[in-house]
Amino acid sequence: MTNPIAEKTVQLLKKIREHHPLIHQITNFVVMNSTANITLAIGASPIMAHSHEEMEAISGFSSALTLNIGTLTPYWVESMIKAGKEAGKRGVPVILDPVGAGATPLRDEAVRQIIDEVPVTVIRGNASEILSLSSQGKEIKIRGVDSLETVEAVRDNAFHLAHRLGKIIAITGKVDFVTDGHKSIEVHNGHAMFSAVTGTGCGATTAISCFCAVEKEKDFLTATAAALGYYGLAGEIAAENSKGPGSFQVALYDALYNLSEKTMMDRLNIKEIQLH
Amino acid sequence: MTNPIAEKTVQLLKKIREHHPLIHQITNFVVMNSTANITLAIGASPIMAHSHEEMEAISGFSSALTLNIGTLTPYWVESMIKAGKEAGKRGVPVILDPVGAGATPLRDEAVRQIIDEVPVTVIRGNASEILSLSSQGKEIKIRGVDSLETVEAVRDNAFHLAHRLGKIIAITGKVDFVTDGHKSIEVHNGHAMFSAVTGTGCGATTAISCFCAVEKEKDFLTATAAALGYYGLAGEIAAENSKGPGSFQVALYDALYNLSEKTMMDRLNIKEIQLH
């Protein structure tokens, strides 16, 4: 029995490793080193840059753009908008990670402004962040950058948000959920140890950027699910080869780098579901 | 024979792992990733944020605040003061790491201003940094961010500084020394390998923040010593399981995550001493 999403995952990874697409990342100070290493382990090439003077030039030779508001200031939000607009003009996919959305007015306003001004392709967050985006100003309870909600509880919100915005929404958690507001996909790969290492959510966003960078048929829904399946499976293998969060992170980079086609075909657990 | 400080250490760690307190960290670019991972390995939750616009909001839901001047600029010092004042209003413990105090006028002025304007609870530094703070403008010899002094040589300075400021002072080194200017505690756990990895001093400060975040009886002297004992013991175990600074850091995160109650009760070496 063939699994078309697993096959697509294998094909996209092959293309990444063949073309080494350049991934422009405007991201937070905490995870820059991790997401650069994750980008390289996947087979793509990272460029971190945020100076307003070079946003246009760098967008000019990048294949995907990651926007991550983890340690935002107004200057950095402006960097994101400059780069995002240029990426939009060139048809380059833009992946938004709304870290801590709902936690402070600064973050809510930044996310609103980015979504208004930049043609974002995919938004990936935890359940609380996605709930916050879908609540449009209605007060909800968020605490810092952790999720207080479960993925299951906010699936409907994600589905309607995706439909309304015309974007892909991905919620990561125990079981990841990806939707475009029409079709929806569940990703069952992953491991609880991810939450004991900083930047692993941001790393999932990085994986999505790498996969979308080489997705030429514009099926970003499947590319997003493929990225999360591959990334989650690498986490499973890392957990089998480690004994705590330090060795897990090391093993995660190794697993992303070494993951074979056969292991992916055997163990990827990604499936389309009917939400309604 | 029971050891009340070891018992308190076990209890505080249990509370951290139960409540996952949010630790707001305004810290330097070099160690942000490390201290976020150390926070998670201990069982707490890190939030790194420095934008002036959200300092009040983030202080509003945090349980401790770390201020670390490692790569300071005037903007970041202002972030620290904004967040510190709000933390003070809410009775949230503030832990100051005066990295490189004594090395440049910018750092001395920043530390002076923070101590003047923010109700700092604990100051943790190496011997040179604490000597610099206690010298009040008298010239002393400091070189960069390393300590040229031993902990033993500046114990009296720390004791009198703590007494004068009404704060907890912790000096880390071969044997750590913690004092409130009345009572003093020695922490004999630790390992020389800590000094071969960047950010391990800042990591000790992080551990103090996590332990103070759940200390509801306001005994921050014991909570600080408990944090240093637990952190130092994790370093001992990491050294037993590594063969250089790279594998030491990995093993440190694993050890912080896995440290058991039994190992702590067996190996914690923390004791109150009479300084005068």
Place this chain on the structure above:
Amino acid sequence: MTNPIAEKTVQLLKKIREHHPLIHQITNFVVMNSTANITLAIGASPIMAHSHEEMEAISGFSSALTLNIGTLTPYWVESMIKAGKEAGKRGVPVILDPVGAGATPLRDEAVRQIIDEVPVTVIRGNASEILSLSSQGKEIKIRGVDSLETVEAVRDNAFHLAHRLGKIIAITGKVDFVTDGHKSIEVHNGHAMFSAVTGTGCGATTAISCFCAVEKEKDFLTATAAALGYYGLAGEIAAENSKGPGSFQVALYDALYNLSEKTMMDRLNIKEIQLH
């Protein structure tokens, strides 16, 4: 048969471990943690600082200065120039890493300005970056921070650039090439796995800074080759003890820390060559 460059490598490393020279690093956000750890593993002491107010003070007690434009903004370029001028006055070696030179006008202008205003001692880059520097405004094709050129293809450019500028130029790649425009040296130590980990090029620059910091006979050509040989050999050993980019980085820090005199004398492969 003795190898004088290998012997000099051993001697310089011994001096680093004896004197722990302070290396001031104005570098990018992605690699700060890595290069601080590499500095410590080598035996030197890192200080990362960029605030304009303390550039002069920090240059006043540092033994080498690294300038790396990876995530530059105009503020940071100004920090580099302030620190570089002071280092120049004091005769402290300045090591420039022109990350992404040729990729954007901002980077080209920054490199031009730094070379004009600061007495840079050594420039280390990949082949594309060095080609870009030697092309003086003639358009060449660069993509992001990766090299599209081979070291061999741009040796002549490096030789003439070194001659014209009166500086040491080092190109790292499969075989490293170091020249002062008169004499040239090849370094055959290294491993392909370096390119799967972020910041390893910047780490090579760090190693050069550490070696130049203790080179008192002003033979910075040999000191640069020595640093690259030692660093490349540590990478070879790391590759023997790892199974992917995560464990490679960990093993690299361990190898830098543990590399013995005997292993260096046996395995360093550095030799002077006749280019013309």
